Amino acid sequence: MLSERTIALVKATVPLLQTQGEAITSHFYSVMFANHPEVKTFFNEAHQASGTQARALAGAVLAYAANIDRLEALAGALPRIIQKHVALGVQPEHYPIVGKCLLQAIREVLGDVATDEIIAAWAEAYEALAGLLIAAEEEAYGANERRPGGWRGTRRFVVARREPESELILSLYLEPEDGGPLPAFLPGQYLTLVLEIDGETVRRNYSLSDAPGKPCLRISVKREEGGRVSNWLHVHARPGTVLDVLPPSGDFVLQPAPAEGRPLVLVTGGVGITPAMSMLETAAPTGRTIRFIHAARHGGVHAFRARVDALAAAHANVEALYVYDAPRDADRPHATGFVTKELLAQALPPDRDVDFYFLGPKPFMKAMYANGVALGVPAQQIRYEFFGPLEDLGADC
Ligand SMILES: Cc1cc2nc3c(=O)[nH]c(=O)nc-3n(C[C@H](O)[C@H](O)[C@H](O)COP(=O)(O)OP(=O)(O)OC[C@H]3O[C@@H](n4cnc5c(N)ncnc54)[C@H](O)[C@@H]3O)c2cc1C
Ligand code: HEM
Numbered sequence: 001m002l003s004e005r006t007i008a009l010v011k012a013t014v015p016l017l018q019t020q021g022e023a024i025t026s027h028f029y030s031v032m033f034a035n036h037p038e039v040k041t042f043f044n045e046a047h048q049a050s051g052t053q054a055r056a057l058a059g060a061v062l063a064y065a066a067n068i069d070r071l072e073a074l075a076g077a078l079p080r081i082i083q084k085h086v087a088l089g090v091q092p093e094h095y096p097i098v099g100k101c102l103l104q105a106i107r108e109v110l111g112d113v114a115t116d117e118i119i120a121a122w123a124e125a126y127e128a129l130a131g132l133l134i135a136a137e138e139e140a141y142g143a144n145e146r147r148p149g150g151w152r153g154t155r156r157f158v159v160a161r162r163e164p165e166s167e168l169i170l171s172l173y174l175e176p177e178d179g180g181p182l183p184a185f186l187p188g189q190y191l192t193l194v195l196e197i198d199g200e201t202v203r204r205n206y207s208l209s210d211a212p213g214k215p216c217l218r219i220s221v222k223r224e225e226g227g228r229v230s231n232w233l234h235v236h237a238r239p240g241t242v243l244d245v246l247p248p249s250g251d252f253v254l255q256p257a258p259a260e261g262r263p264l265v266l267v268t269g270g271v272g273i274t275p276a277m278s279m280l281e282t283a284a285p286t287g288r289t290i291r292f293i294h295a296a297r298h299g300g301v302h303a304f305r306a307r308v309d310a311l312a313a314a315h316a317n318v319e320a321l322y323v324y325d326a327p328r329d330a331d332r333p334h335a336t337g338f339v340t341k342e343l344l345a346q347a348l349p350p351d352r353d354v355d356f357y358f359l360g361p362k363p364f365m366k367a368m369y370a371n372g373v374a375l376g377v378p379a380q381q382i383r384y385e386f387f388g389p390l391e392d393l394g395a396d397c
Contacts, residue, residue, distance in 0.1 A: 002068065002128055009121035010068050013110075017065055020109055021058035022051070028105035029054060036097045041201040042088050046227075047388050056389035061102075064129055071132075079251050080390060082133060086140040087192045087249035088203050089153070095130040102126065144247040149181035154194055154244040159237050160216055165303035166296075168223050169271060171209065172237050173216040174245070185212050185248035187278040188357075188385070191219060192246035197232050204229040205387075207274040208248060209304075211281035220303065222271035252385035254279040255355060262355055262381075263289040265347065267339060267368055269360025270296065275385060276357065277304055284315045291347045291354075292320045295339050295364065299324065299331040321347060339364070341371040352376040357383045362391065369393040 002010075017024070029048060033040050047053040060081065067073040103123055107114045145152040157174040165171050176182065190207040206219035224230045237243070252275065257264070264283055266276040273294055280292055292312070296302040302322065312318045323343065324333040335343060348354055356377045358368040365384060370393075372382045384393070 002124060006121040006124050007069050009118050010065050010125045013118060013122070014062065014065050016110060016113065017058070017062045021062050022054050024102075024105050024109045025054040025058040025061065026051070027109050028057070028102050031104050031108075032097065032101035035101065039094055039097055042090060042094075042203060044204070044388070050388075052389040052391055055391070059390075059392075064125070068125060078133070078136065082136045082140055083249045083251050085133065086137050086144070087190065087205055087246060089192070089194075089246055090137065092134045092138075095134060099123070099126045099130060140249075144183075144249070147184050149183040151183070151247055154246055157217070157243050157245045159239055159241040159243065161239055162237060165220055167300045169220050169301075169303040170223070170234055170237075171218055171220040172233065173218050174243065175216050177242060182215075182217060183248055186250075186253035187211060187282040188253040188275045189248040189250040189278075190275070191217065191248055193229065193233075194244040194246060195229060195232065197228060202229055203246075205250075207250075207278070207385075209274040209277045211278055220271070220274045220277075250385070252357075252359075252383060254282060254357075255383075257283075257286070257288050257355070261288060262353055263291065263349060265291045265293070265354045265356045267293045267344070267356070267358040267360075268295070269339075269364035270301070271303070272359035272361070272364070272385075272387070273303055275359060277307070279357065280308065280311060280318070284311045284318050287315075287317050290315075290318045292318060293323065293339060293344070293347060294320070295323045295325070295360065297324065297326045298328045299333075300328065319347075339368065339371075341374055344368075344371050345375055348375060348377070353378070353381075355381050355383070359385045359387070365391075366393050 043053065060077065063074060063077060103119055103126070106122060107119055141152055144150050156177040158177050159172050160175045161173045163171040163173070185208055190205045192203050192205050194201060194203050206221060208217055209220040210218040221230050221233050223234045266279055268276045276292070280290065283290055292308055294302070305322070308320050312320045321335070322333045323335045323337065323339050324331055325336065325338055327333055327336055352375055354377060356372050358365065358372070360368070365386070369382070369384065
């Protein structure tokens, strides 16, 4: 239990955190990576460089300080952080490192304002939050281990086959080297690969792109220009290559349809299609009405078209709509340009009572969020994932 005094002192720093939060978290990362290079392997350099990681942490610290006397207000935000930490393998012993460096950064950025009393209050508050996360993460690690086919830590998987899905996206089919069962997972969840590249350990998340219960796990990787892991996988991952894999995680998952059978709307852009494929493969045979809307630049980079067409042909409940913004001459999309509000409106029933899932590049995400809200989809039925740290979709859409 935090004392009244601690709560008051932490809350008093909220206005400062509002203006200095990102400066503190950016400084925090440089302090931590300089003094504890052993934790650098967990973090993605591109997320550091773009500032999205610092913003996500600053947002979390601010939300914590503002709600320290009513932590239940944070309940919605914590599962994602917990899933992210568990996906990457964050351990209890890392918390004191983060805590020490965060306090040092607060002191150094705020200067004289950060009195010893304020720092002591923050130390106590951090410890309380860390305790909460450590306990919840242990529960999630245990659940991952106990689920059918589950495990803890890394497990070795062998690439059984590779299959191009478009000019940019390559699917890898993975089998456990130990010959044991595959894990039960929820459509929408992702694996984490832990790779050694040029003597450095790097971790990356990849969504499972097929339904659970298949003979292999499938991930589908877009080759990113200048991207370290995606290029490595496109070049080196061949049948027989062994990959270290952390168990499936993530809370962007297909929710069961209510008894009255609410329609499912999956809207994706580019490689954001991968978790939606797992959801589509799972939901199509259930008879649930599905609108599968996919945006791509053109046919050459449109992944899984043949498979989605086959599902739509086999299941009358599935309808696909492809939108290309830069079609090639031979391309046959259903529409050209972007996925506009008007186009979405045609795909939604008049009562807008749908489960609306979306994923794609940031501008696409902002537009889909704004469109979903403007068209009247109930807020609790709008779900999205980021292929990176959580970002604000509402601010300037
Ligand atoms: C939950 C989740 C699920 C995901 N699912 C998928 C999926 O199904 N398929 C998929 O393809 N991807 C997926 N991703 C993204 C994936 O994890 C990787 O981020 C992606 O493959 C890029 O990794 P990379 O190592 O190739 O690129 P990185 O090396 O991380 O680089 C990414 C970009 O940033 C640039 N960059 C790198 N370092 C710096 C720097 N220091 N300064 C400036 N720019 C820099 C690179 O040039 C490149 O353009 C998912 C991510 C998450 C969080
Ligand atoms: C109380 C302490 C902590 C808080 C409040 C916190 C908060 C967060 C938040 C908000 C995110 C972004 C989640 C998202 O993607 O939306 C995140 C991601 C992450 N956290 Fe933590 N965290 C804490 C401790 C730690 C510790 C101890 C580690 C271990 C080294 C750690 C490692 C990471 C990593 C690696 C990511 C993903 C980074 C990326 O995407 O590049 N965190 N955390």
